[in-house]
Structure formats: C-alpha cells, structure tokens
Amino acid sequence: MKKLFVLAFLSFLFLTACDEDDHSKDPGPENGAKYEIPVVIHIVHRAGETIGEGSNLSTERIVKQIENLNNDFRRKKGTRGYNEHPDGADAQIEFKLAEIDPLGNRSTGIRRINGDIIEPRNGAGPFDWLPDYGFWDPNKYVNIWVMPQGKTFFGVANPPEGDLPGLDKMVIEVKTGDGILINSLYFGESDDDPNVLGRTLTHEMGHFLGLLHLWGGDPITIWNCEDLDKINDFCDDTPSVTEPTGNCVLQEIIFACDGTTPALRNNYMDYTDDACMNMFTKDQVKRMHWVLENSPRRKSLTSAATIKR
Numbered sequence: 001m002k003k004l005f006v007l008a009f010l011s012f013l014f015l016t017a018c019d020e021d022d023h024s025k026d027p028g029p030e031n032g033a034k035y036e037i038p039v040v041i042h043i044v045h046r047a048g049e050t051i052g053e054g055s056n057l058s059t060e061r062i063v064k065q066i067e068n069l070n071n072d073f074r075r076k077k078g079t080r081g082y083n084e085h086p087d088g089a090d091a092q093i094e095f096k097l098a099e100i101d102p103l104g105n106r107s108t109g110i111r112r113i114n115g116d117i118i119e120p121r122n123g124a125g126p127f128d129w130l131p132d133y134g135f136w137d138p139n140k141y142v143n144i145w146v147m148p149q150g151k152t153f154f155g156v157a158n159p160p161e162g163d164l165p166g167l168d169k170m171v172i173e174v175k176t177g178d179g180i181l182i183n184s185l186y187f188g189e190s191d192d193d194p195n196v197l198g199r200t201l202t203h204e205m206g207h208f209l210g211l212l213h214l215w216g217g218d219p220i221t222i223w224n225c226e227d228l229d230k231i232n233d234f235c236d237d238t239p240s241v242t243e244p245t246g247n248c249v250l251q252e253i254i255f256a257c258d259g260t261t262p263a264l265r266n267n268y269m270d271y272t273d274d275a276c277m278n279m280f281t282k283d284q285v286k287r288m289h290w291v292l293e294n295s296p297r298r299k300s301l302t303s304a305a306t307i308k309r
C-alpha cells in the first residue's frame, strides 16, 4: 500500500515535471507547416579552378545537394530520404539558397572564393578563420563553407547555444564565426565516388540544430553500456549504443545496449554510408524544433521566412 502511494506520488511528480518542462514538448510547427531557412554556400576552391572543375563545384551539384538535404529533412516519399520506420519523422524544415544578400541585392546564394586569396590562420578553430572567406549575418543565414580538405575529414558544425539538455556536451570554442564546414569531396553527389550522396551535410546540419551522435559523444571515445550519462543523446527513441555502428551495407543487425533492439544504423546521426542513411526520429526532430524556437542565431533564421500555412 505504502509502496503504491509512493509510486503514485512519484508518477504525479513525473507528470507535473513533464507538464512544466518545455523540453518534453515539441514546439515546432503544426502538421503540414514548415520552417524555411536561408543558406549561403561559400565555395572556397583551389586557385585558378574554373566553375565545375575540381573543388570549384558546379552550380548543378550545389543545387542537387540542397535538394537532397531537403528530401532527407522532409522524409520525402520516392527519394533516398524516405523511411517507413515507426519512429521516423518529417523534420518539417526546408533549406533554400538565399535569394537576397546582406546588402539587399539579388543573390544566387552561392559565392565562389579563390582559395589563394586568404590563407587560414594556424592555431585557431575553423570557425575563427572561416569568416575570412566571407561570412553573412548568422542571424539570417546558415553559412556553409565548402573547402578542399584531406580525405579523412568530412565536416564540422558549430553547435547551438541554449539550456536544452545535452547541448553542454557539444564542444563550443571561442570563435567569431558560426555555421558548417564541409569537405568539397563530400558535398553533394560525386561523379567519381558513388558512395558520396551528400549526407555529410545532413549529418552536420543535425549537429548545427542541436543533435548529438547516437552514442552521445565525440567521434573517438568509445564508452560502455553502463556509462549511461556518457552515451546519452537525449532522445528516447534512439536506442543506446556505445560507438558508431557504421557500415550498414554489411546488412548484419547490430543490437543496441539493451541487447534486443536493433541499433538505428540508418540514422543520419550515426557514421554510416550515405546510401544507408534515411532517418531522423521524432525525438531528434523535437530537439531541432526546440533549437529553432529558442537558440540565439537559430531562432532568427526562421522568424522572417517561416511559412505556416
């Protein structure tokens, strides 16, 4: 009896806490509505390359990348971004190449910068020196720099700020810039590599909007299933794993920490082949919506352009 009372009391507390906790609710747009976010692509290419040559990616490739990004975020039927998983969700977020630049002039949303003009400063984080190549008001545009890098580097995103649990686990350095850096090798669909389908940007955009890896941590550290606080990605519908579950082309099922639930190897926040990724979960979408409603330099991205039909 006493036990029952305690249980009832505890569940009352839990319900009350949930009711008052903004983080448990999805503050996003109603069904059928969407956020629309302007992006600017800074193509920083090797000296002398013409458009479409080497790291000076063609306009078609850039446009297709944004299309793929939207297919992924909208879980669009008939595209690679579609899934039928019961926990899969349409993020109701769409990205659009900016049509107006910060001075009010018409723009394609694509800038091309000869990489020899400015040398990156040594010793500083990427978001300290990337603005040297151009940086549009981060309150109004997502700045995406696309630069040639070594093969092992894919991309990096500056995480958002706010009191959403888990954001404190994302590295924030002193910096002047905000945005995303993608290796030009992995931006868009590659003519040379059939495994490159533009999902590096989907993954990094997830970080930019507050998502952690499925194993909760950085790319290198591998935890144990007992380290629940360390492997927490603050999404209840992504089964806990201790490390990247990787190459899903192998088809074998990898189980999450509970030993019975398959790990979400098709999730954009795992490390896996581009061809295998097709899913954000409902809780991941809820986190991104929280960031878009509350975080500085994220909330303002949508306020002018949000479309709520």
Ligand SMILES: [Zn+2]
Pocket: 203, 207, 213
């Ligand atoms: Zn990552």
